[in-house]
Amino acid sequence: MGAIEDRIKELGYTLPDGAAPLANYVPAVYVESVGLAYTSGHVPRDTDGGFITGKLGGDTSVEEGYAAARSVALGLLGSLKGVLGDLDRINRVVKLLCMVNCTPDFTKHPAVANGASDLLVELLGDNGLHARSAVGVAGLPSNVCVEIEMIVEVSA
Amino acid sequence: MGTVDKKLEELGIALPPPDSPIANYVPAVRTGNLLFLAGAGPAPGSDGAVPRGKLGDDFSIDEGYQAARSVGLIQLTRLKVALGDLDRIERFVKLLTMVNSTADFTEQPAVANGCSDLLVEIFGDKGRHARSAVGMSNLPGGIPVEIEMIVEVSD
Numbered sequence: 001m002g003a004i005e006d007r008i009k010e011l012g013y014t015l016p017d018g019a020a021p022l023a024n025y026v027p028a029v030y031v032e033s034v035g036l037a038y039t040s041g042h043v044p045r046d047t048d049g050g051f052i053t054g055k056l057g058g059d060t061s062v063e064e065g066y067a068a069a070r071s072v073a074l075g076l077l078g079s080l081k082g083v084l085g086d087l088d089r090i091n092r093v094v095k096l097l098c099m100v101n102c103t104p105d106f107t108k109h110p111a112v113a114n115g116a117s118d119l120l121v122e123l124l125g126d127n128g129l130h131a132r133s134a135v136g137v138a139g140l141p142s143n144v145c146v147e148i149e150m151i152v153e154v155s156a
Numbered sequence: 157m158g159t160v161d162k163k164l165e166e167l168g169i170a171l172p173p174p175d176s177p178i179a180n181y182v183p184a185v186r187t188g189n190l191l192f193l194a195g196a197g198p199a200p201g202s203d204g205a206v207p208r209g210k211l212g213d214d215f216s217i218d219e220g221y222q223a224a225r226s227v228g229l230i231q232l233t234r235l236k237v238a239l240g241d242l243d244r245i246e247r248f249v250k251l252l253t254m255v256n257s258t259a260d261f262t263e264q265p266a267v268a269n270g271c272s273d274l275l276v277e278i279f280g281d282k283g284r285h286a287r288s289a290v291g292m293s294n295l296p297g298g299i300p301v302e303i304e305m306i307v308e309v310s311d
Contacts, residue, residue: 023265024272025287029249031308033189038250038306041288055259097252099290103259139212139257139291141265149252149288 002088007123008077016045016075018082027079030154036094037083037152042075043144044068053143056136057106060145069098069115072148076116077123084154093120093130094151101145102136109134116148160242163278171233172199172226184238190249191307193234197299198226208298211291212261215300224253224270227303231271232278239309246308248275248285254302257291264289271303 001009008015018027021040028039044052052068054060060068081087098113100106113134120128130150140147157165164171177183177194185192200206207223209215215223236242253268255261268289275283285305295302 021287023269024276024284025251026284027286029247029286031190031247031249033246033308036190038286040250040286041290097288099288101291104293137290138259138293139261139264141262141289143260143262147288147290149250149286 002086004077004087004090004123008074011122013074015081016078018079028083030083032156035154035156037080037154039076039079039150041099041147041149042072042079043141043147044071045075046071051142051144054145055101055103055143056108056112056145057103062108062111065100065112065145066115068145069112069148070119072146073116073119076148076150080152089155090124090127090152091155092127092153093124094153096130096132097149098132098134099137099140099147100134101140101143106136109136112146113148158241158243160245160278167277169229169278171236172229174233174237175230183234186238186309189246189308189310191235191238191309193231193305193307195254195302195304196227196230196234197296197302198223199230206297207300209300210256210258210298211263211267211300212258215256217263217266220255220267220300221270223300224267224303225274227301228271228274231303231305235307244310245279245282246310247282248279248305249308250306251285251287252304253287253289254292254295255289256295256298256300261291264291267301
């Protein structure tokens with residue numbers, strides 16, 4: 001087990017298995033020629049594997065959104081493990097796009113996105129610091145409350 | 157004729173004519189081996205009109221699927237213009253599929269499949285990409301779907 005996985009365990013988190021998309025796409029693509037891996041948008045899951053649904057500004061609180069975003073970050077790492085074999089190959093988290101399912105008047109998207117950003121820094125330290133956009137969207141698949149995609153730099 | 161062009165002919169797929177952005181941006185930018193394509197909407201239909209509509213309201217999932225497929229064809233045209241030869245495509249890396257949705261519409265993936273299925277139909281495993289599918293409160297000109305792409309290309 002690599003250092004990052006040790007750290008996940010030490011902090012009491014569980015790395016989920018890589019996502020299995022239901023159609024003609026894959027959880028992540030590693031582009032060896034540029035040393036970057038691009039993930040699909042990942043969605044939050046509870047401990048039973050069910051989707052965490054809801055709309056921020058409506059039936060979901062910022063705290064619930066934060067926890068959901070943290071679960072998405074673990075899911076992203078789970079998928080990257082599936083593609084890269086070893087999470088220690090991640091040199092740097094480059095960029096996150098955090099899309100929050102919210103009402104038109106909700107404005108605290110960054111407070112939700114922090115759930116993912118905080119976890120990545122907690123696990124990867126400075127290598128987990130990334131550029132980020134956090135935005136509100138009108139709706140998400142299966143009414144999940146947040147969807148996040150990520151770009152990471154990978155060593156060969 | 158290249159392998160991809162032959163496949164398109166075999167499938168009876170004709171690419172739409174090239175479009176050109178109407179402001180200070182370009183359809184495609186290459187950096188290293190990656191090509192970034194600007195977001196595109198569906199091509200005009202046989203009546204010459206660009207499809208407009210919102211999923212969850214006046215646009216059905218099947219219409220959305222077809223619109224997403226049409227966006228895929230526009231992006232292939234842009235790739236052909238940028239690369240000269242579609243055989244230079246190594247891999248479709250990433251799609252961001254933005255679906256014009258009402259607040260309660262939740263089947264964005266079923267719409268996004270229109271483009272994803274097209275890419276796999278034509279390119280096989282090279283067409284299999286990472287993807288996000290999300291609902292937007294509106295899109296330019298009221299189009300039902302907009303898709304941006306990152307593609308790995310050969311020298």
